[in-house]
Amino acid sequence: MGLFNLLSANRSENLFLPAHGRGNALPKKIQNLLKLRPGIWDLPELFEIGGPLIREGAIAESQKSSAYEVGVDRCWYGVNGATGLLQSALLALARPGQAVLMPRNIHKSCIHACLFGGLVPLLFDVPYLSDRGHASVFDREWLQNVFKKVKEFEEDIAAVVLVNPTYQGYSADIESLIKEIHSHYLPVLVDEAHGAHLISQVSSDLPKSAIFFGADLVVHSLHKSAPGLVQSAVLWSQGDKVDPFKIERSIELLQTSSPSSLLIASCESSIKELIESKGIKKLKSRIEEAELLKDFLINKKVPLLKTSDPLRIILHTSKFGLSGIEVDKWFIKKRIIGELAEPGTLTFCLGLSSHKRLGKRFVRIWNEILTSSGQQKACFFKRPPFSIVSRPFKPCTYSWGSNYEKVKLQDAVGRISVEMVCPYPPGIPLLIPGEILDEARVEWLIEQKCFWPEQISDFVRVIC
Numbered sequence: 001m002g003l004f005n006l007l008s009a010n011r012s013e014n015l016f017l018p019a020h021g022r023g024n025a026l027p028k029k030i031q032n033l034l035k036l037r038p039g040i041w042d043l044p045e046l047f048e049i050g051g052p053l054i055r056e057g058a059i060a061e062s063q064k065s066s067a068y069e070v071g072v073d074r075c076w077y078g079v080n081g082a083t084g085l086l087q088s089a090l091l092a093l094a095r096p097g098q099a100v101l102m103p104r105n106i107h108k109s110c111i112h113a114c115l116f117g118g119l120v121p122l123l124f125d126v127p128y129l130s131d132r133g134h135a136s137v138f139d140r141e142w143l144q145n146v147f148k149k150v151k152e153f154e155e156d157i158a159a160v161v162l163v164n165p166t167y168q169g170y171s172a173d174i175e176s177l178i179k180e181i182h183s184h185y186l187p188v189l190v191d192e193a194h195g196a197h198l199i200s201q202v203s204s205d206l207p208k209s210a211i212f213f214g215a216d217l218v219v220h221s222l223h224k225s226a227p228g229l230v231q232s233a234v235l236w237s238q239g240d241k242v243d244p245f246k247i248e249r250s251i252e253l254l255q256t257s258s259p260s261s262l263l264i265a266s267c268e269s270s271i272k273e274l275i276e277s278k279g280i281k282k283l284k285s286r287i288e289e290a291e292l293l294k295d296f297l298i299n300k301k302v303p304l305l306k307t308s309d310p311l312r313i314i315l316h317t318s319k320f321g322l323s324g325i326e327v328d329k330w331f332i333k334k335r336i337i338g339e340l341a342e343p344g345t346l347t348f349c350l351g352l353s354s355h356k357r358l359g360k361r362f363v364r365i366w367n368e369i370l371t372s373s374g375q376q377k378a379c380f381f382k383r384p385p386f387s388i389v390s391r392p393f394k395p396c397t398y399s400w401g402s403n404y405e406k407v408k409l410q411d412a413v414g415r416i417s418v419e420m421v422c423p424y425p426p427g428i429p430l431l432i433p434g435e436i437l438d439e440a441r442v443e444w445l446i447e448q449k450c451f452w453p454e455q456i457s458d459f460v461r462v463i464c
Contacts, residue, residue: 012335013358014351015313018223018230021353025227025286027269027279033262043261051259052077053248062268069275070199070236072211074244076251077267078233079259082193082221085235087113088250089189089217092242094119094158101150102161104386105135107191108420108427110161115396115433120155123432125386132305132318133344133381133451135428137164137172143180149389163191164210167340167426168347169309171195171207178213187216187241193233194309196220200274202284207308216241225311227352228270232263283352287311290350296359302366311350315366318344321376323451327369334365340425343451344381382447384430385440392434394463399434404461409446412437415462421445423455430456437462 011022020026026034033041043049050057059077067075078085086109094100096118102110103126114121124146127136150157160181165171174190181188190210192198198209199220211218218236222228237247273279287310294313298304305314315338317324328341336358340347392399394416404418414437421431430448431441437460449456 011337013355013361014337014353015348015355015358016337016339017349017351018228019225019311019349019351020223020227020229021351024354025282025352026229027227027266027273029269030227030229030266033265041262041265044258049261052079052255052264053252059264066234066268066271067236070211070271072236072238074237076235076237076247077259077264078235078251078255079231079263080233080255081231082191082219082224082233083107083109084254085219085233085251086110086189086191086193088247088254089219089235089242090114090119090159090161091117091250091253092246093187093189093217097156098158099153099155099391100159100161101146101157101186103135103138103163104384105163105166105428106161107163107193108422108424108429110191111396111420111429111432115400118395118397119158120391121396121432122150122153122155122157122389122391123386124149124389125384128383130380130383131344131378132314132316133342134168134170135166137166137170138177139173140176140180143177146389147180147184153389153391155391157186159187159189161189161191162210162215165192165195165198165207165308167194168305168314168345169194169307169312171308174207174210174215175213178210178215182214187239189217189219190215192218193221194224196222196224196226196234196270197274197283197311198225200280200283202280203287206287206310211236211238214239217247222267222270224349225309226270227273229263229266231260232266232270234267234271286350286352286354289354289356293350293355293359297362300359300363302363305345311352313348313350315346315348316344317346318379318381320370320373321379322369322373325452325454330369331365334361336362336365342426344379381451382444385438385444390435392432393436394434396432396434399463402463405464406459406461408458409442409449409460412460412462413439413442415460417460418463419461421456421460423448423452431460 045051090113099120222232303316324346339349422429
């Protein structure tokens, strides 16, 4: 089947991103724009339109308006997804040779930024949920212990990166974490790619965005939890810890000089949906519907895990000894397509579309899976063998560019990686360039290979 046929194929229940549900929840202005003559909206940076880095024009005014409405000093729209803006933010925060403190469940895009920016990723471990194989959130005490350990490394730390909420929707007490980081006189960048909807403050039960607690930089992916088109994103900035000139210089370095006018319009419209009364009302309705659906599934004995994001459903497959990757194949055959299949879970993103008829169908498929698979013991996962804080044995950039040889995982003990081992999604690296493969790491990676047979190779590339 050709690409064009795949793009238009009917996929029944779309429980994957983008959150607009294949157009069902796109903002009306974008829907109306796409109904016009094909391509009429595909415009360059005309004088009256401008661009994200041009001080005059409609885009500049739109960015000022969005920043004012959200309550920050400034913002930039992005057309290379949260990836491009996270990388731009990191390059604005640190000079070559400086270190950035970041959690082990960081997205690979931040490691890539370290690679081409000559930055040192100081990686700190996070709590781990062995019953499902997920990185968990941490509290201020955990972060304080990280800072105590960091002193041993004697690195020039430029900034700290946090991930909140996680891909699965787990949220920490972000206010206390930001306070702790600021007490060390460091700026904080929050990867809030999966939390754009948190700026709506639609419910007191929902976590609040890091924006409201003084985070210096926050990145939102506007297609993950807002009704934006794929690749639309926004970088919010407040306070005086980060120079706006450095941010703009970094965006210019990484983002196309011909940004899509359609994606820019999508940035504006999706943000308005999150802050204007009509959009907030729709979001509230979707959340209420999602809560009813989850209550129904739980009452029918479907094993769901608790998460801070009401628009996520996490099916706990390992509770019955089942791989989320294999269960995902069952659901796809039945034309229910999830977002994130992992060894212990299968995450469905309800997004901003309605799924009123989903409940009974979901229960029927799950029960069919259980009947076919038979009762199995719960599966638990081995905690990753990470130190509380670690840095690459060799600089990332040096390792990435080194001559390499390809060796079997079991023969890689004592060798230094030149590549990133990273199942995608979720895009969280298990190994980064410059890290040394000690015996514990090799054993753990071999175990992960069993869980991710199609994502992790039997071989790894190491420095010659």
